[in-house]
Amino acid sequence: xxxxxxxxxxxxxxxxxxxxxxxxxxxxxxxxxxxxxxxxxxxxxxxxxxxxxxxxxxxxxxxxxxxxxxxxxxxxxxxxxxxxxxxxxxxxxxxxxxxxxxxxxxxxxxxxxxxxxxxxxxxxxxxxxxxxxxxxxxxxxxxxxxxxxxxxxxxxxxxxxxxxxxxxxxxxxxxxxxxxxxxxxxxxxxxxxxxxxxxxxxxxxxxxxxxxxxxxxxxxxxx
Ligand SMILES: [Zn+2]
Ligand SMILES: [Zn+2]
Numbered sequence: 067x068x069x070x071x072x073x074x075x076x077x078x079x080x081x082x083x084x085x086x087x088x089x090x091x092x093x094x095x096x097x098x099x100x101x102x103x104x105x106x107x108x109x110x111x112x113x114x115x116x117x118x119x120x121x122x123x124x125x126x127x128x129x130x131x132x133x134x135x136x137x138x139x140x141x142x143x144x145x146x147x148x149x150x151x152x153x154x155x156x157x158x159x160x161x162x163x164x165x166x167x168x169x170x171x172x173x174x175x176x177x178x179x180x181x182x183x184x185x186x187x188x189x190x191x192x193x194x195x196x197x198x199x200x201x202x203x204x205x206x207x208x209x210x211x212x213x214x215x216x217x218x219x220x221x222x223x224x225x226x227x228x229x230x231x232x233x234x235x236x237x238x239x240x241x242x243x244x245x246x247x248x249x250x251x252x253x254x255x256x257x258x259x260x261x262x263x264x265x266x267x268x269x270x271x272x273x274x275x276x277x278x279x280x281x282x283x284x285x286x287x288x289x
Pocket of ligand 1: 121123204223
């Protein structure tokens with residue numbers, strides 16, 4: 067299930083037997099939008115049991131502290147991004163190029179520090195059936211999530227679906243050259259693909275994702 071906030075930003079909610087799992091939050095205004103969307107589905111904020119963060123970038127975590135307060139949910143993030151989340155900012159050197167690190171000096175790019183309740187590693191299966199796939203490059207601790215019961219892949223910022231499929235701007239990434247290898251680690255046989263930025267792909271449209279994977283993993287990283 068998809069919860070959109072803003073034109074190009076998405077958070078996702080997964081309904082499980084033991085409650086809801088939220089994947090990413092968004093900017094500071096996102097919690098209100100998400101809580102309203104959950105109410106539309108018949109859920110109060112307390113139904114959210116856990117919040118999985120794909121990576122510690124402001125457009126995914128700026129609303130996290132508020133969302134945790136409203137829901138009482140536990141917060142999970144990959145171990146390699148836990149320090150960034152707890153620092154409330156992308157540290158100097160957290161982006162590959164000067165434009166990215168200049169952006170991170172702006173107050174709007176900082177967030178209320180959040181100490182995660184648990185850290186995740188590649189291969190972990192979060193309650194609710196989400197398998198963690200470590201996809202470093204955009205950040206060191208970036209993860210994609212594979213919801214095995216529905217064969218749905220949630221990509222975070224491992225790929226962007228804005229004017230076609232792409233890896234996103236290199237300047238925003240921690241180690242842009244690792245991104246093709248990260249994409250190659252994703253499962254190909256999926257029924258739906260969700261992006262933090264851009265419209266999801268379902269059914270036959272997932273063919274374009276498989277084509278993107280083949281094209282990306284065959285590419286020699288630019289230095
Ligand atoms: Zn990002
Ligand atoms: Zn993002």
